[in-house]
Amino acid sequence: MNTPIPPASPEDSISIASPQREGSRTPASDDHTHTIDEKDIADQSPTEDGVGVSDKEAGTVEEEAAEEASRPTKPPQLEDGTIAGSFNAQTNYVPRSQIIIIFLALAIVIFTVVLDQTTLAVSSSVIATDLSAGSLTSFITGSYFLTSTSFQLIYGRVSDFFGRKPLILVFLAMFFIGSLGSSLSPDVISLVCFRAFTGIWGGGLITLGQTVIGDVVSLRERGKYQGILGSVMILGNGLGPVIGGSLAEKADWRDQYRMMLPLSCVSGLVAWRFLPLKKVHGDWKKKAKAVDWTGAVLTFIATTLVVLGLSWAGGSYSWSDAHVLAPIIIGIAFTFIFVLWQWKGCTPERPPLMPLSMFHNRIVCGAAITQFTNGWLTYVQMFYIPQFYQLAYGYSPIKAGALLLPLLCVQSLSSTLSGLIVSRTGRYREILLSGWILWSVGLGLFSTLDPSSGLGKQIGFSLITGFGVGQTLQVALVALQGAVPRKDMAVVTAVRNFARNLGAALGIAIASTIVNTLTVHDLTPQGWSTAQVRAALDNPSALFSSSSSTSSSLSPEQLNELRLAYSNGFRVVFLVLAGIAAASFFFTVALMRQRTLTREDDAALKEEGKRTVRMKRESKRAKKMAAAGGMEEKVAESGSAPQEARPQPVATLQGDARADEGSGAPVTVAATDGVTR
Numbered sequence: 001m002n003t004p005i006p007p008a009s010p011e012d013s014i015s016i017a018s019p020q021r022e023g024s025r026t027p028a029s030d031d032h033t034h035t036i037d038e039k040d041i042a043d044q045s046p047t048e049d050g051v052g053v054s055d056k057e058a059g060t061v062e063e064e065a066a067e068e069a070s071r072p073t074k075p076p077q078l079e080d081g082t083i084a085g086s087f088n089a090q091t092n093y094v095p096r097s098q099i100i101i102i103f104l105a106l107a108i109v110i111f112t113v114v115l116d117q118t119t120l121a122v123s124s125s126v127i128a129t130d131l132s133a134g135s136l137t138s139f140i141t142g143s144y145f146l147t148s149t150s151f152q153l154i155y156g157r158v159s160d161f162f163g164r165k166p167l168i169l170v171f172l173a174m175f176f177i178g179s180l181g182s183s184l185s186p187d188v189i190s191l192v193c194f195r196a197f198t199g200i201w202g203g204g205l206i207t208l209g210q211t212v213i214g215d216v217v218s219l220r221e222r223g224k225y226q227g228i229l230g231s232v233m234i235l236g237n238g239l240g241p242v243i244g245g246s247l248a249e250k251a252d253w254r255d256q257y258r259m260m261l262p263l264s265c266v267s268g269l270v271a272w273r274f275l276p277l278k279k280v281h282g283d284w285k286k287k288a289k290a291v292d293w294t295g296a297v298l299t300f301i302a303t304t305l306v307v308l309g310l311s312w313a314g315g316s317y318s319w320s321d322a323h324v325l326a327p328i329i330i331g332i333a334f335t336f337i338f339v340l341w342q343w344k345g346c347t348p349e350r351p352p353l354m355p356l357s358m359f360h361n362r363i364v365c366g367a368a369i370t371q372f373t374n375g376w377l378t379y380v381q382m383f384y385i386p387q388f389y390q391l392a393y394g395y396s397p398i399k400a401g402a403l404l405l406p407l408l409c410v411q412s413l414s415s416t417l418s419g420l421i422v423s424r425t426g427r428y429r430e431i432l433l434s435g436w437i438l439w440s441v442g443l444g445l446f447s448t449l450d451p452s453s454g455l456g457k458q459i460g461f462s463l464i465t466g467f468g469v470g471q472t473l474q475v476a477l478v479a480l481q482g483a484v485p486r487k488d489m490a491v492v493t494a495v496r497n498f499a500r501n502l503g504a505a506l507g508i509a510i511a512s513t514i515v516n517t518l519t520v521h522d523l524t525p526q527g528w529s530t531a532q533v534r535a536a537l538d539n540p541s542a543l544f545s546s547s548s549s550t551s552s553s554l555s556p557e558q559l560n561e562l563r564l565a566y567s568n569g570f571r572v573v574f575l576v577l578a579g580i581a582a583a584s585f586f587f588t589v590a591l592m593r594q595r596t597l598t599r600e601d602d603a604a605l606k607e608e609g610k611r612t613v614r615m616k617r618e619s620k621r622a623k624k625m626a627a628a629g630g631m632e633e634k635v636a637e638s639g640s641a642p643q644e645a646r647p648q649p650v651a652t653l654q655g656d657a658r659a660d661e662g663s664g665a666p667v668t669v670a671a672t673d674g675v676t677r
Contacts, residue, residue, distance in 0.1 A: 090164060090278045091486060094216050098276075102216055103225055105274040106209040107232040109168065112263040113202045114233045116179065117144065118240025118382060119256040123248035123397060125390065130253065131188040138512045140188070141383060142505060143196040146307055148203025149501035150300035153353040154291065155204045156211070156494030161287040164212050165277045167204065172268040174201040179260035206233075207497045211490045214481055216276065220426060220597045223478045227419015230474035231412040238408035241386050245397030292346055295353045298338035303502065305331030310509040354495050355488075363483035364492065366591025367476055368499045370432075373584045374472055375500030376507030377439065377577050381407075381465070384511055384573060385446070389458075392451050392567040407462035407469075414470025419478075422597070428479045429594040435471025436588060440581035442468055447574035450567055468581070482597050514576070515569035522565035528558075536562055 094102070120127070120141045128137040159167050178198030185191035210226070217225050247255045280287075309328035317323045339356070346352040358364050382404070389400035418431050442465025449457060477496060484492045516537055523533050 090160075090215050090280065092215055092276055092278050093218060094276065099216055099225070101274050102212070102276060103229070105270045106212060107229060108270050109172070109267045110206055110209045110229065111232050111236045112260065112267045113175070113205045114236030115240050115243070115263070116175075116198070116202060116257075116260050118237050119244030119247075120144075120383075123244040123253050123256065124383075125387070126248040126397065127191070127253050128188075131185075131191065133188040136188050136192060138509065139192045140195060142307065142508055143192045144199035144202065145379070145501055145505040145508065146304060147196045147199035149498060149505050150303045151200050151296065152203055152207065152498035152501055153299055153494055154296045155207045155497075156491040157291055157351065157353055159208055159211060160490050161280060161282075161290060162284070163278065163280050164208050164215065165271070165275045168208050168212075168271050168275065169268060171201040171204050171208070172264055172271065175205065176261060176264040176268075178202075179257045179264060183254045183257035183261075185254075203497070203501060207494050210477065210497075211493050212275065214489050214493065215278075219478070219482050219599055221423055222481070223419040223422030223428075223475065223597075224416075225419070226474040226478055227416045227422070230415035230419070230470070234408050234412040234415060234470070237382060238405050238412075241382075241401030241404050242398065245386070245401040249397045290350055292342075292350055292353045294345065295338060295341055298334055298341060299353070299498075302331050302334035302338055303505070305334065307331075307505045307509050310506060310513060353491075354498070355491065358484060358488065358492060358495070361483055362591045363479060363593060363595065364495075366587055367480040367483070367496060369587050370436075370472070370584045370592070371476060371480075371496050372499040372503040373580050373587075374476070375503030377443070377503075377581060378469065378473075378500075379504035380507040380511045380573065380577060381443070381446075383508060384515075384570060385462075388449075388567075388570040392449075392563055392570060394563070403458060403462070406459045407466040410463050410466030411470040414467045415474055416470075418471045418475050422475055422478055426597045427594060428475045428597075429588075429592060431471050431475050432479070432588050432592055433585060435468045435475075436581055436585035437468070438464055439468030439472065440578050440585065442466075443574050443578035443581055447571045447578065449571075451563060472584075476592075478597070479592060479595070482595055486599070511573045511576075514573050515566065518569040518572060519562075519565045522568055523561065526561055528561075532558075 124137060124140050127133065127140060133140060155167075175198060178194055178201065181194035182191060182198065185194055209229070213222060213225050213229065243259070244253075244256050247253060247259075305327040309324050309326070309331065312321075312324050312327075319325075342352040342354055343356050359368070385407070386397075386400040386404055389395045389403055390397065395403070414435075418435075421431060422428050442461055445457075445461040445464065449461070477493070480492055480496055481489050519537065520533055523536070528536075
């Protein structure tokens with residue numbers, strides 16, 4: 001494994017003018033990025049006639065120096081040629097002015113992805129009605145999180161081998177295709193498939209964006225940037241339900257996917273133009289062989305089976321049915337196989353997707369557990385609070401989505417402030433603990449809401465919950481990245497997002513199971529037939545759509561019973577979420593200890609980044625000087641033409657000169673070149 005590359009020493013430098021110094025370079029220096037000392041350029045010996053190198057030659061030297069300084073790190077290779085120790089090759093601290101540009105580019109990319117994720121929070125019931133989704137309704141939203149979770153672990157390793165920027169551009173292109181397919185889906189099966197395809201790339205874009213921030217910003221300063229980036233994600237979370245609900249109710253639900261097409265194109269152009277590129281050397285075939293594809297397949301199978309079984313439980317089938325037990329049991333078995341493979345099956349030539357050794361670190365364990373619960377709570381409340389307002393209160397999709405905005409606005413503010421505090425003080429533990437307390441209290445208060453609760457309680461409880469959520473997400477990511485060596489940053493970020501997305505997928509499935517099970521439990525004793533209960537579960541929009549066939553077939557008393565049944569189901573969901581948040585507080589107390597956020601090599605890497613930027617600027621100036629020098633040479637060459645080849649001025653007689661020509665008086669002649677002779 002490589003350690004972070006310090007600024008180049010004189011032994012690692014390449015001298016252009018001095019053959020002796022060039023020959024003294026050690027063989028080991030081939031594995032490092034070589035830079036050229038400014039002294040090497042300034043101390044070049046004069047030529048024999050006493051004149052130094054020409055401007056053109058100096059420009060060439062500067063160009064070569066800048067190109068050499070900015071050349072990406074070539075990672076060492078094992079004897080068989082496979083890549084190892086290349087994980088730190090993309091660390092590239094840059095000046096603040098460039099960080100802002102990079103940050104804005106990443107914000108646009110991540111905003112697009114998050115907006116796509118959350119537009120379904122309100123519109124899923126409308127889509128289910130339009131496509132007659134029935135029991136497949138949960139898969140419209142669940143399929144995205146299923147694939148984004150299953151493929152999450154692979155993003156860290158692949159980006160280490162192939163580079164962050166190329167993957168971001170490829171993922172955006174695939175994201176475009178998935179959105180296009182979703183907008184054209186003729187039935188629910190097609191929509192579920194395209195949403196699953198989109199999830200593969202959408203989940204990777206968020207992970208890569210968070211990793212790039214870690215590449216270009218020091219750990220201590222990372223808090224404020226990750227906090228602001230979290231605010232961008234929250235903004236997407238807030239606008240998504242409102243936009244999705246508006247389009248589903250007033251226009252066409254397909255427009256929410258059509259909207260992603262221009263946004264993904266803009267994101268691709270911005271990423272291509274502004275994101276830094278630090279290539280990783282090596283043959284792409286050998287890099288592909290170094291990826292743990294077996295582990296990727298195992299985790300995909302395990303995650304798919306477990307979530308599939310949970311989504312069927314309590315709704316389509318009972319918990320004791322083979323359709324539920326079989327996939328869950330087989331999925332757990334594949335989970336053990338995956339862990340065993342990561343432990344014994346992987347080699348240095350093919351490193352594991354999730355190195356088990358990192359779990360010897362208590363902070364990594366604590367972050368994995370609490371981010372699992374964070375994903376569970378975040379996405380369940382994001383999808384089920386709007387549905388709660390629709391089904392328990394009869395609100396329209398637009399109003400239900402708008403009532404999520406207070407929570408998300410406060411969450412955005414809390415995320416930004418928390419990041420700034422971490423960057424200023426270097427402490428994260430107290431912020432995490434207070435966040436989990438507030439979150440647990442807020443969700444507990446949500447469980448007290450019923451159809452008679454007023455708007456003041458709805459907004460007030462949202463504000464308390466939002467303050468807690470904002471303190472537990474990006475701050476935990478900074479703590480996690482600070483707990484591992486820099487070379488493991490991309491992998492541990494992928495593991496964190498895997499845990500969070502897995503929590504989201506399982507949380508949504510279990511919440512759906514709770515609501516469906518309790519709704520059936522409450523309606524059956526009141527004389528509802530199995531067909532009526534099934535129709536109500538398959539078409540929840542019956543409570544707020546007067547044109548629904550289910551609504552027209554139910555009496556006002558039955559609609560009220562159905563509303564109360566759903567309200568009870570959501571109440572239990574909120575109680576479960578509050579308990580999970582409280583448990584996360586104790587996990588944080590036990591495992592998330594405070595550690596320093598300063599690395600010994602931060603200063604050296606910052607200077608290296610400044611030097612790289614400076615050399616690139618010098619390269620641009622050198623190119624301009626070389627171009628200007630070439631023009632001057634052309635002018636000089638044209639000016640050195642033989643004298644006789646020049647056109648002779650044509651003399652003309654001015655005025656009275658013609659009259660005096662024959663008198664012997666001086667004759668004044670005006671040449672065409674403007675000189676009077």
